[in-house]
Amino acid sequence: MRTTLTTIGSLFGIVFLTAVGVVLLRAEADAPPPVDTAPLIAQAGKYEVKIHRDHFGVPHIYGETDSDVAFGLAFAHAEDDFATIQEVAIAARGQLAAIKGIDAAVTDYLVHLLRVWEAVDAKYYTHVSPEARALAEAYADGVNYYAALNPDEVEAGLLPMTGKDVVAGFTFKAPFFYGMQNHILELFEPERKREMSMGPENAFLLTDEGFAHAGSNGFAVAPSRSADGKTRLLVNSHQPYKGPVAWYEARLKSEEGWDAVGGVFPGSPLMLHGHNRRVGWASTVNKPDLVDTYVLTVNPDNPDQYLLDGEWRQFEKTSVDIKVKLWGPFWWTVSRDVEYSEHGPVIRQEHGTYAVRYAGMGEVGNLDQRLAMNKAGSLEEWLAAMAMQALPSINYIYADADGNIALLYNGQMPKRVEGFDWQEYLPGDRSDLIWREYLPFEHVPLLLNPKAGFITEANSTPYKATAPEDDLKPEDFSATLGIETQMTNRAFRALELLGSDASITAEEFRAYKYDHAYSTASELASLIAEVLAVEAGSDEDLKQAQNILRDWDLRTDYESRGAALGVLMGEPVVRARLGGKEPPAPLDSLQEAIAHLKEHFGRLDPMWGEVNRIIRGGVDMPIQGGPDILRAVYGRKADEDGRLGAEGGDTYIMFVEWDEDGTVTSESIHQFGSATIDETSSHFADQAPLFAEEKTTPVLLDWDAFEPTIAESYRPGRRAAR
CATH class of the missing domain: 1.10.1400.10 (Aminohydrolase, alpha-helical knob region)
Structure with missing residues (x-):
């Protein structure tokens, strides 16, 4: 995501630097006042949590309550990568350019354009459950505690971090995983990139061959397909090695029933993918059509109005200040107008005025759904969590202790009018084309327990994920969903390997993940x-x-x-x-x-x-x-x-399996180690040789097995000098 936003930032650069109302300021004259850290340190005293690090430095967080665990996770992750956690929080506030310069100005602009904080401020206490708010606030307290103890690492203006910052991070970032930013990026090209969809008389659905995809693999094998009757799951998301969406491994356990292991991103207070004792889930990027761009008709006599259903409507307009760091103590403060129509955020260009509507607009329920996923103990509970539909996209490959496997082509699927090509630009003067709700969960593609006993997913069409006779059928889903049809090499190879093996051993399952070949169909x-x-x-x-x-x-x-x-x-x-x-x-x-x-x-x-x-x-x-x-x-x-x-x-890879009695075991590996940015740490690269050699290490959930591997145990803030 950072690369794309930097590209947009280059396009915006001239606009920002020539904008009306640019003021040159000295940093000292406008610096945030010093923060009293005593209350932040005192707040930490309410949490009862212990961090146990194994010989690879991987933190196992044990707390009395879920909030204790979230606090401990934040502190442990901050010990290893505070700089990135801090940057994520500042970016979600729309204040990144003040520390990163002009390339980050577009990030700040988008936070305002997408009304991230309007949504969070309006819905935090009404649409985020007390349980999820408690996690977010505990996580913020953990970051604040680390920052208070290490003030030299803190950017001015960060403290105090709040639970709203955590929620805003998810609200802002979630749509970027399905590529929403690409739709905005193309509007800044010199010419209009797509045609206008005029309705069923000339509708033509584009293929998805042009979609970029980030990559990821997920496999699930049912007992009927395994040689030993076990259920197997591969968790294998592909991410950059460093940065705001790089994996960090952790174990989370509370006395309130939270017992999960897997991967988190900087800024995340809970597990994003991995497993608990009973269920596991892997994630891969999917690319349904979740964004619509409307061409607006602007009133030639009043540029502050647009046409909708034969009437002129007023644009909602606000002015935002974006502070842009230059050098030393100097920065620019740029005032920009942000506009909104009934459709959504508005972008004006010489070749047109556009509005964008996208899945995840104003969505603040991400943490609630993920917490339910973390704590699900059965297929029914996990599907009930997914039916909350607070996650705008992402495929999930599922397996559990009862032998169930599934592929959920997850997404907030807009409920659209049939007959239009929704992948072209749309006329902005018709309110019937402004969708207001998402399709019910039962309309989302779900492949559950195929008779073939295996599922593969590798950023490819969900219509080719298992044996052909068990695959989902395109005719069962509306063309308005824009479900991709492409096959990656990884998808071809996964089907070739798992599809030709009727009795998959643990060794074969592992070998298929580490396959090194391109398919002849690639x-x-x-x-x-x-x-x-x-x-x-x-x-x-x-x-x-x-x-x-x-x-x-x-x-x-x-x-x-x-x-x-x-x-x-x-x-x-x-x-x-x-x-x-x-x-x-x-x-x-x-x-x-x-x-x-x-x-x-x-x-x-x-x-x-x-x-x-x-x-x-x-x-x-x-x-x-x-x-x-x-x-x-x-x-x-x-x-x-x-x-x-x-x-x-x-990057972070997990092999998970449940035996016939439902007992879970797993192995994992990280591309570097737990110290993701600390070059002085012994854990900066201690897993890299194993990763290169395609080896893994056991994940130990039971205390008796884990205790002998503990290298250090401490309460946050009381770690022995290293």
């Missing part, structure tokens, strides 16, 4: 066929490259001599297509790969392990896998030596 395989059909003529480099690709088995193992050329050629093409951009010609991309490999490796076929690396602290190791591989690794080219340094893809 787009990369098609690109290779395309470049092999080119007549090389006298181009000796091209001839050699074609021979290497012709002999390549499409695998990305350490020793592969074709992976470097194939991946470097194909990745820019596939990435552009998935992002809806004009891709480079495959032959041009191949020529760039040839030049890169010759310059940095002196040959066109270096071993993949020489090129593909994980680099962290003192760790510099080869890693298998690659882009859109089930063993997902996305690397950035290093300027100095041309190697690919892994920076995203597989």
Whole structure:
């Protein structure tokens, strides 16, 4: 998300810097007053919680109440990554540009444009349950306590953090996971990007081939498909290695029945995915059509009015101040108008005036639903949690102690008028096209306990997730949902592997997750066929490259001599297509790969392990896998030596299983370690070698098994010097 917002920020830069009402201020003259930290420290005394860190530094939080646990989680995570937690809170307030500069101004603008705080202020005490508010406020107290004890790390204006800040973070960020920002981004292009949908007489539904997707895998295997009668779940979200949406591992246990383990993001007071004793869930990004853009007709005699149902309506308009850091003690303060129509947020451009309506507008119930998911003890309870429909999107792959498995293509699906192409721009003068509610939960695609006994999900269509005879059928769902139809390489491979194995062992389940191959049905395989059909003529480099690709088995193992050329050629093409951009010609991309490999490796076929690396602290190791591989690794080219340094893809991974008696066991691994930004910590990179070697460590839920692995135990604020 940060990369996209920075791009929009570049587009906005000139507008911000030339806006009327820009004032140059000295920081000292307008700095927030000092905060009295004594009350923040005193507040911590109300929580009864202990943090136990194992030999990898992973925090196991034990508290009397759920709020105690949330407080302890915040403090432990702050010990390892306070800077990111702080940045998330400041961003959700719309104040990030004051510390990050012009590139962050768009984030602040969007917080105001999307009316995040109007929703939170209006609904916090009426639409957020007392239980969820207690978690949010306890988490804020934990962050405040850490900040009070470490004032040198605190940005001016952060304290005190509140429960509203936590809720606002979810309200703001949730729509970005399904790509809402892309719809806003395209409005700032020099020309209008899409046509107007005029109704059923000329409706044409676009395919989803242009959608970019972040990546993630989830598998579930029922007892009927496993060799030993166990139920298995893979939790394998693909995220950046660092930043506001990077995974942090924790164990959460209270005396009120909360007993979960898995991954959280900075700013999250509860488990986002993982498992408890009875149920588990993995998450992957999905891309239904959850955003609508309306073209408004503005009154030529009064630009503050727009046409709706034959009448001129007044835009709702407010002015917001965005403070932008320049250098040293200086910043700009920019005044911007934010407008709203009946449809939603308004954006004015030379090629039109637009309003955007999206799933998750004003949604503040995220924590309530996630808490219910954390505490669910059965399929019925978990589905009841999902029926709350407070999460705008995200697929969930589910498994439980009773042997149930499921894929929920989750989303707040707008209840739209049939017959329009809702993926084009819409006429803004008709109120019947402004949807007001979401489809009931029973209309959301749910694949439950397929007879084949397995489910796969890899950012692909939900219509190909198990055996063909068990798959969901497109004709059962409205075209207005805009459900994607594309297949990723990971989706092809998962179906090929699990679908051909009628009796899956624990070792096979693990091997399928760590598969290193591209499918012959993948787009990369098609690109290779395309470049092999080119007549090389006298181009000796091209001839050699074609021979290497012709002999390549499409695998990305350490020793592969074709992976470097194939991946470097194909990745820019596939990435552009998935992002809806004009891709480079495959032959041009191949020529760039040839030049890169010759310059940095002196040959066109270096071993993949020489090129593909994980680099962290003192760790510099080869890693298998690659882009859109089930063993997902996305690397950035290093300027100095041309190697690919892994920076995203597989991050926190869990293998979960329940035996026939319903007893749960699991193993996990993190790409780095619990100290996500502290380079001086022994846990900065202690899991990286195991991660590179595709190994995991046991997750110990029972105290008798866990106690011998404890490296330190302490109450927040009373940790021994390290």
